[in-house]
Amino acid sequence: MTIRIWSKSAVAGLALLALGGTAWADGMMRYATVGEPPSLDQHVVTSDLATTIAHHMFEGLYTFNAANAPVGLLASGETISDDGKTITISLREGVTFHNGQGMTSADVVASLNRWGEHGSRGGLLFDNVANVEATGDYEVTITLNEPFGPWKNLMAFINGGPAIYPASVMEAAGKEPIAPENYIGTGPYKFNEWQPNRHVELVRFDDYASPDGAADGYAGARQAEFDTLRFVPVPDVGTRVSGLKAGDYDYAESIPGDLFADLDADPNVTTILNGGPIFGLVFMNSKDGPLQENFALRRAIQTAIDKTPALQVAIGPEGLWRANGSFLPDGNVWYTDSGAENFSMGNAEKARSMAEEAGYDGDPIKFMVSTNYPFHYDTAIVYTKQLAQAGFNIDLQVYDWATLIEKRAQPDQWDMFFTHHGFVPDPILISVMNDNYPGWWTTEEKAGLKAKFTASSDPAERQAIWSEIQALIYEQVPTMKTGDVYTYNIASPDLNGLGEATLIWPHFWNVSK
Amino acid sequence: MLLYTIKRLLALIPTLLAASVLVFLFIHLIPGDPAAILLGDTATPEDVAALTREMGLDEPIWKQYALWLGNVLQGDLGTSVFFREPVLSVIGDGAETSILLATMTMFWIVLFGIPIGILSATKHGTWVDQMTSGGAMLFASVPTFWLGLYLILIFSVGLGWFPSSGFPSISDDGGLTNLRYLILPSLTLAAPNAALIIRLVRASMLDVSREDHVRTARAKGLHPAKVAIKHVFRNALIAVAAAFGFTFAALVSEAVVTETVFSLPGIGRLVVQSILRRDYPVIQGVILVIVVLYMIINLLVDLAYARLDPRVSLK
Numbered sequence: 001m002t003i004r005i006w007s008k009s010a011v012a013g014l015a016l017l018a019l020g021g022t023a024w025a026d027g028m029m030r031y032a033t034v035g036e037p038p039s040l041d042q043h044v045v046t047s048d049l050a051t052t053i054a055h056h057m058f059e060g061l062y063t064f065n066a067a068n069a070p071v072g073l074l075a076s077g078e079t080i081s082d083d084g085k086t087i088t089i090s091l092r093e094g095v096t097f098h099n100g101q102g103m104t105s106a107d108v109v110a111s112l113n114r115w116g117e118h119g120s121r122g123g124l125l126f127d128n129v130a131n132v133e134a135t136g137d138y139e140v141t142i143t144l145n146e147p148f149g150p151w152k153n154l155m156a157f158i159n160g161g162p163a164i165y166p167a168s169v170m171e172a173a174g175k176e177p178i179a180p181e182n183y184i185g186t187g188p189y190k191f192n193e194w195q196p197n198r199h200v201e202l203v204r205f206d207d208y209a210s211p212d213g214a215a216d217g218y219a220g221a222r223q224a225e226f227d228t229l230r231f232v233p234v235p236d237v238g239t240r241v242s243g244l245k246a247g248d249y250d251y252a253e254s255i256p257g258d259l260f261a262d263l264d265a266d267p268n269v270t271t272i273l274n275g276g277p278i279f280g281l282v283f284m285n286s287k288d289g290p291l292q293e294n295f296a297l298r299r300a301i302q303t304a305i306d307k308t309p310a311l312q313v314a315i316g317p318e319g320l321w322r323a324n325g326s327f328l329p330d331g332n333v334w335y336t337d338s339g340a341e342n343f344s345m346g347n348a349e350k351a352r353s354m355a356e357e358a359g360y361d362g363d364p365i366k367f368m369v370s371t372n373y374p375f376h377y378d379t380a381i382v383y384t385k386q387l388a389q390a391g392f393n394i395d396l397q398v399y400d401w402a403t404l405i406e407k408r409a410q411p412d413q414w415d416m417f418f419t420h421h422g423f424v425p426d427p428i429l430i431s432v433m434n435d436n437y438p439g440w441w442t443t444e445e446k447a448g449l450k451a452k453f454t455a456s457s458d459p460a461e462r463q464a465i466w467s468e469i470q471a472l473i474y475e476q477v478p479t480m481k482t483g484d485v486y487t488y489n490i491a492s493p494d495l496n497g498l499g500e501a502t503l504i505w506p507h508f509w510n511v512s513k
Numbered sequence: 514m515l516l517y518t519i520k521r522l523l524a525l526i527p528t529l530l531a532a533s534v535l536v537f538l539f540i541h542l543i544p545g546d547p548a549a550i551l552l553g554d555t556a557t558p559e560d561v562a563a564l565t566r567e568m569g570l571d572e573p574i575w576k577q578y579a580l581w582l583g584n585v586l587q588g589d590l591g592t593s594v595f596f597r598e599p600v601l602s603v604i605g606d607g608a609e610t611s612i613l614l615a616t617m618t619m620f621w622i623v624l625f626g627i628p629i630g631i632l633s634a635t636k637h638g639t640w641v642d643q644m645t646s647g648g649a650m651l652f653a654s655v656p657t658f659w660l661g662l663y664l665i666l667i668f669s670v671g672l673g674w675f676p677s678s679g680f681p682s683i684s685d686d687g688g689l690t691n692l693r694y695l696i697l698p699s700l701t702l703a704a705p706n707a708a709l710i711i712r713l714v715r716a717s718m719l720d721v722s723r724e725d726h727v728r729t730a731r732a733k734g735l736h737p738a739k740v741a742i743k744h745v746f747r748n749a750l751i752a753v754a755a756a757f758g759f760t761f762a763a764l765v766s767e768a769v770v771t772e773t774v775f776s777l778p779g780i781g782r783l784v785v786q787s788i789l790r791r792d793y794p795v796i797q798g799v800i801l802v803i804v805v806l807y808m809i810i811n812l813l814v815d816l817a818y819a820r821l822d823p824r825v826s827l828k
Binding site for chain 2 (some may be wrong): 045178197198372401
């Protein structure tokens, strides 16, 4: 009897719960993310996931159009002095922050100064900035010590970039990311709530002042079509795919290559390639160990590796990777094949004799990799085998990402480590160009070329210098590029306005369902 | 019994202190820096050092521990490095999911585990016993991630009956109907645990059924069902009670795989992610809560023993 009552209650309860679903309003876009961002503060955090969410809330003075050229967003124009040292930026008027306060030059100056002092990428520009001042309610003047060619690209790159916050928020902000209650920007969506492990939710900002012009990449008019954008952490890829097919999500990111063919053929799913490829990098230690300043030995390692089999193993379908030696992809203004003939030789015999000539005596070479990113580990396994065939004694050390980050900061702990890099619109943003990045590539040749590269404002001249820098990378091998990886996301076919490919991060203004 | 309960609760204090020291030491001994994780790949050592200083993580470990302990004694578990929210609030969010999930799972375990276990024992040696025992072994062996993904494919993608993942709080829109998000995960978690309870109930009942008092009951001509429930099952329940207690505690704290497959914001996932992020305050807070939970459940199990078996006295 008791069992019968239990069974009936259970069945009735199940039926009620199954039927009692909340009807999702079409005004909500639900995005399944791989995890949670560390913070949404764009000044200090460079997580791509953080930017995917935050660039709906925060805007910079500039952004990128579809051709990856920087164009005005909160800036309406600029003038540059003849000596290239004084940049006067005029601001769009009538722009309102999410707290209702109007944006003025005081907010821009406070934001740029905080970014310059504490921002992840701010130092690149501000090492060369003498002064930033408000020269009118809607005018800001930046004075440089020396002309600096990439300033506009740095301003337009919102990931770790100069988002504009109210001056009142910037007053108390230091290196630590600002708290969610201070997520106040000028974007088409504003912050609503962050429930840990549940979701981050943005809502439409009704007083948004959109830039003019046709939508072009991230530039042009922005229209918030959804009432709410909800970003839900769904760490299991099977659940992200199933959830999208079940209609629980409208968009899901970071889907593995081995599912691409099936999903691309599925009429209930839209696949969207990310236009800007990511690329793996194997850094070499320039401060300590057997690879320190032994460029010949590094070239021997480079010669031993055939990148294609690793890309096949780690990524899968051919449409999702390119064995491309240029640091920026084909079609980009920074594409160059300079030095790239050394990209993927896969010649074990030649590598063996080069290593002997370089004085390699079989000492273990510590190669750190993390399992947090499967493609890092898969690639490292293939490389280790190839290097062993060429006579290298590779000590593969596998860590979780947090441990790897800590160890790579200690020069005596490693000889090579694996990481990856997101697409960047200017080579100055590639980590190997940063003298302080683990690996610590600081040769005189690099310093000379880097100084010329940043001083020039002439696009053709900068491209030519970048070709020389890339050739130097293949000669001194501070890092080895592993190839371009085109990640992809999936979406419900009901979403309109997504386009064929995302520029760098997906965006949901001008998108509806 | 009251005195016994008070004594046991007081015994919590040294255990908690020991656990907190161990957790503090372990988490600080493993490499990894929350500041470096927070700032990402482009951060310079100077950036990382500056943030480490701002967060107070450059102080000696003993000083950090003393500060943390002082705050805990005032009811403040600190602030999450990652979420920049009070740890209590972060744990509270996770606890809601975990406790509701564990409760719903226990419901399925009781609903299926006990009746099937009784049936299996009373039909000992028959095809019914073989079927139920075989089924129990099958479900005990199935990996939960596999079962979870198949339940999602069938009931979410195929039939559309239940949501595939996530769990909005029952205080959000939807209220109690949000519990439907927990049906598939609780069934996933219940499958292996119910299977174990079936085996345990069956084995305990078979043991008890060989006792003299059961033979006497049968000899008196009592109805077999009454013998099975009142004389056999009640005595078999003593062993099952302990299993229930620790199953509940494990469901709250260790359901990481199921929480990951169904994207549930529970305690298990929280602690694993906090370890990966080196979010020290959350790790310490969660471990403390889990230790308290285990100790309270241990106490409740002991109290339940006394209720179920008059021979047990609590001193």
